Amino acid sequence: MVTIADYKGKVKPDWCPGCGNFAQLSAISAALVDMGIEPKDSVVVSGIGCSSNLPEFINLYGFHGLHGRSLPVASAIKWANSKLTVLAYGGDGDGFFEGTQHFYHTAKRNVDITYIVSDNQVFGLTTGQASPTSQLGMKTKSTPEGNIEKPLNPLTIALTAGATFVARAFSGDALNLREVIKKGIAHKGFSFIDVFSPCVTYNKINTYDFFRQRVYKPVTDTKDFDRAYKLAQEWGDKIPIGVLYDVDEKTYEDYDPVISSVPLIDQPPIKLTAEALAEFL
Amino acid sequence: MKTDEVIIRVGGAAGDGGQSAGLIIAKAFSRSGLHANTYNYYQSIIRGGQSWYQIRASDRKVRSQGDDVNVMIALNRDSLERHTSNTINEGGASPLGKEGLVIYDQSISDFRKGDCRYCALPLSEIAARHGKNALMKNTVAIGAAMAAIGISFDVLASVIRDQFGSKGSAAEENVKAAKEGYDHYLQNFKKLDVALKTSDRKFYLISGGESLALGAVNAGLKMYVAYPMTPASSALHYLAEHEKDFNIFVKIPEDEISAVNMAIGANYAGVRAMTGSSGGGFSLMVEALGMSGMMEIPLVIYESQRAGPSTGLPTKTEQGDLNLVIGASQGDFPRIVLAPRNVEDAFYCTREAFNLAEKYQVPVIVMSDLYVAEHYETVENFDLNFKIERGKIAQPGSGNYRRYEYTSDGISFRGLPGTAGLTHNEDSDEHNEYGDVVSDAVTDPTLRVESMKKRMKKLDGYIREMPPTPTYRYDDAEIAIVQWGGTQGVVEEAVDALREKGIRAGLVEINRVYPLNPDIGKLLHGKKQIIVVENNYSGQMNRLLRSEFLVKTDLVTKFDGESFYPGALTEEIETIIKR
Numbered sequence: 001m002v003t004i005a006d007y008k009g010k011v012k013p014d015w016c017p018g019c020g021n022f023a024q025l026s027a028i029s030a031a032l033v034d035m036g037i038e039p040k041d042s043v044v045v046s047g048i049g050c051s052s053n054l055p056e057f058i059n060l061y062g063f064h065g066l067h068g069r070s071l072p073v074a075s076a077i078k079w080a081n082s083k084l085t086v087l088a089y090g091g092d093g094d095g096f097f098e099g100t101q102h103f104y105h106t107a108k109r110n111v112d113i114t115y116i117v118s119d120n121q122v123f124g125l126t127t128g129q130a131s132p133t134s135q136l137g138m139k140t141k142s143t144p145e146g147n148i149e150k151p152l153n154p155l156t157i158a159l160t161a162g163a164t165f166v167a168r169a170f171s172g173d174a175l176n177l178r179e180v181i182k183k184g185i186a187h188k189g190f191s192f193i194d195v196f197s198p199c200v201t202y203n204k205i206n207t208y209d210f211f212r213q214r215v216y217k218p219v220t221d222t223k224d225f226d227r228a229y230k231l232a233q234e235w236g237d238k239i240p241i242g243v244l245y246d247v248d249e250k251t252y253e254d255y256d257p258v259i260s261s262v263p264l265i266d267q268p269p270i271k272l273t274a275e276a277l278a279e280f281l
Numbered sequence: 282m283k284t285d286e287v288i289i290r291v292g293g294a295a296g297d298g299g300q301s302a303g304l305i306i307a308k309a310f311s312r313s314g315l316h317a318n319t320y321n322y323y324q325s326i327i328r329g330g331q332s333w334y335q336i337r338a339s340d341r342k343v344r345s346q347g348d349d350v351n352v353m354i355a356l357n358r359d360s361l362e363r364h365t366s367n368t369i370n371e372g373g374a375s376p377l378g379k380e381g382l383v384i385y386d387q388s389i390s391d392f393r394k395g396d397c398r399y400c401a402l403p404l405s406e407i408a409a410r411h412g413k414n415a416l417m418k419n420t421v422a423i424g425a426a427m428a429a430i431g432i433s434f435d436v437l438a439s440v441i442r443d444q445f446g447s448k449g450s451a452a453e454e455n456v457k458a459a460k461e462g463y464d465h466y467l468q469n470f471k472k473l474d475v476a477l478k479t480s481d482r483k484f485y486l487i488s489g490g491e492s493l494a495l496g497a498v499n500a501g502l503k504m505y506v507a508y509p510m511t512p513a514s515s516a517l518h519y520l521a522e523h524e525k526d527f528n529i530f531v532k533i534p535e536d537e538i539s540a541v542n543m544a545i546g547a548n549y550a551g552v553r554a555m556t557g558s559s560g561g562g563f564s565l566m567v568e569a570l571g572m573s574g575m576m577e578i579p580l581v582i583y584e585s586q587r588a589g590p591s592t593g594l595p596t597k598t599e600q601g602d603l604n605l606v607i608g609a610s611q612g613d614f615p616r617i618v619l620a621p622r623n624v625e626d627a628f629y630c631t632r633e634a635f636n637l638a639e640k641y642q643v644p645v646i647v648m649s650d651l652y653v654a655e656h657y658e659t660v661e662n663f664d665l666n667f668k669i670e671r672g673k674i675a676q677p678g679s680g681n682y683r684r685y686e687y688t689s690d691g692i693s694f695r696g697l698p699g700t701a702g703l704t705h706n707e708d709s710d711e712h713n714e715y716g717d718v719v720s721d722a723v724t725d726p727t728l729r730v731e732s733m734k735k736r737m738k739k740l741d742g743y744i745r746e747m748p749p750t751p752t753y754r755y756d757d758a759e760i761a762i763v764q765w766g767g768t769q770g771v772v773e774e775a776v777d778a779l780r781e782k783g784i785r786a787g788l789v790e791i792n793r794v795y796p797l798n799p800d801i802g803k804l805l806h807g808k809k810q811i812i813v814v815e816n817n818y819s820g821q822m823n824r825l826l827r828s829e830f831l832v833k834t835d836l837v838t839k840f841d842g843e844s845f846y847p848g849a850l851t852e853e854i855e856t857i858i859k860r
Binding site for chain 2 (some may be wrong): 064
């Protein structure tokens with residue numbers, strides 16, 4: 001039986017003490033254990049950023065690739081071998097700046113992978129610049145006079161694009177985080193989980209206290225798109241967390257004639273014969 | 282004029298059906314047991330403009346589009362005028378000569394007459410008798426042209442039936458229209474003075490893009506992900522059409538960055554995958570190319586050059602991407618670049634690329650160009666026996682797996698996800714043998730040096746196993762001509778022409794363009810003169826040869842978007858030799 005020790009990486013995380021990423025590392029490991037998935041069958045693909053270093057700190061098949069590009073890599077791994085549990089992981093800069101087009105299109109395709117974003121609303125690894133989710137007016141190294149760009153809303157984007165599972169969680173609520181990740185992995189199709197992950201070094205606005213005072217868990221019908229869209233826009237004194245949207249739809253893999261029944265990796269290459277060339281005669 | 286070969290040109294506007302007509306003619310040749318070679322002169326436009334299609338056939342291997350047109354099929358007034366007077370200068374193409382004949386619709390009368398044989402036929406009238414589609418006049422013209430050069434009508438009919446077979450009554454309508462054109466020509470005009478040596482030989486008539494795609498299939502391709510871009514799309518279309526026949530996952534993603542990352546992801550998971558594009562799309566793949574090198578994930582990229590820079594000339598050929606492809610991405614990492622010399626070579630280079638990528642765990646780029654990708658050639662045989670070699674893939678283990686273990690050849694065992702006992706991290710950051718990052722907490726200069734050497738060492742093995750560089754008429758050559766990639770055929774023709782003039786020229790043909798085979802240095806040293814022929818402005822291969830082998834060279838370039846023509850190329854080389 002798989003235990004939490006099986007997922008423990010041999011390299012100690014080098015995140016700042018108090019970083020929201022620690023809770024996500026634990027929650028991802030725990031969720032995989034809860035679901036009885038072995039490390040050999042799990043893949044985490046990340047981009048570049050503080051959070052994207054996660055595959056180095058967990059024992060499974062890790063792929064620490066390029067900034068913004070975790071989703072195409074993760075999608076293709078799933079298409080190549082659908083027996084694997086595939087997670088994509090990274091920060092808000094990674095996913096919603098350079099990776100925006102992949103985020104939108106992977107959601108639209110409904111690829112059966114789980115995408116977890118450690119959303120700290122700032123660039124950490126590059127030492128504190130404004131990110132796509134930084135709040136209006138936030139002073140950072142790149143916006144010393146205050147951020148003049150509105151933050152984008154990853155949840156409404158995911159919903160609009162066609163994601164079939166959209167959730168929000170908070171690193172300060174470890175139990176809920178673990179449950180949401182579990183549900184995301186269990187969901188067949190593209191699961192998107194935006195996790196509030198306070199950056200204790202560079203974001204002095206969106207702190208653990210900021211979120212503790214605001215987050216709540218609405219009781220909602222997760223099949224109701226309009227309701228999910230409304231909840232996704234709530235931002236202020238009250239911010240909803242938990243699964244907002246969860247519907248069953250056919251996945252990209254279900255539709256594709258080549259991989260819908262047998263994983264690509266289990267299909268031996270065809271033998272090219274002279275008959276295949278007959279059309280050129 | 283040579284009487285055992287013929288060159289036919291079909292001219293018209295885009296949308297006139299010139300390309301389809303040209304392909305029917307080429308197929309009629311190949312089914313007559315003749316070699317054929319086609320050339321497509323077209324623009325990035327769906328309707329209108331001026332385009333033409335040239336087909337050259339002979340019982341000998343046809344290596345280029347050739348120079349002297351024998352038969353011109355003019356589908357509109359403009360093409361009739363352009364191709365029968367000396368005003369045409371479309372990249373060195375010659376107009377219809379005095380002895381040539383031109384087939385056109387008799388309703389066209391208001392044009393300037395040139396010096397050739399005019400054969401006005403009631404093309405549209407005949408077409409209207411057999412069906413409603415106005416484009417059927419092209420079929421009538423094809424019938425007339427085949428009669429003029431003595432191709433059997435039965436062969437033509439078989440090609441037409443295959444071409445229109447799926448379109449209801451269209452097949453028989455077109456056969457009848459062609460027959461009337463055929464007979465009309467014989468009743469009213471003199472046959473052309475050619476004696477083509479038709480035979481029972483069987484040839485495949487295939488484009489470079491299709492040949493390349495088949496090579497990939499033969500190598501066990503399982504996934505092709507590519508964003509559409511001319512001239513790489515012919516491979517995409519062929520593979521998409523045969524997705525279910527070959528069980529290949531074919532996908533157009535949101536952009537080329539996604540495409541290359543997908544190809545890398547699939548290869549990482551243990552499935553042979555390829556992406557493809559032209560220079561513009563390849564430029565977007567550059568960062569990921571380096572990732573493949575750093576993480577040692579096999580990758581095959583098909584890079585099909587067109588005339589640049591930027592959007593450039595989307596439907597025109599050039600060999601201008603060599604600097605880009607061999608220099609793409611930051612830092613030093615091993616890569617292999619192949620450049621097929623012709624349609625047939627595209628098949629063999631591509632299937633070899635997959636074995637090389639997995640054996641050395643490096644990115645391999647197959648560089649083609651628009652000329653190779655889009656023109657059709659006859660190929661007598663494809664050797665389909667191929668041993669797929671997956672390289673070092675680890676069996677299930679029991680921990681302490683070192684993905685990047687230092688080995689004598691620099692190649693380590695890949696641990697595919699799903700395999701027990703091999704969990705590890707693969708990283709685009711510099712890493713140690715286990716894949717652990719060494720750039721964050723503690724940078725280790727010694728380890729960095731070891732890692733660089735480990736990766737770069739892999740090329741030593743590749744260089745050792747490279748086959749000898751192909752040559753042509755080289756043994757007694759005094760003057761070395763050097764070509765790379767798709768210019769092989771036309772440069773060989775130029776070498777033949779120079780030999781006929783008493784110049785002892787020989788050719789070095791480079792299809793493994795990076796790293797270069799050290800034997801090229803030996804081939805070049807001691808020659809009286811070295812002349813490099815390239816379809817680009819600056820002589821990118823020329824510069825590479827000079828720096829690698831410290832040789833003095835002369836350079837012939839062409840960068841007007843068109844391929845070389847044998848006559849003009851011969852003259853240009855001769856001028857340099859005599860200078």
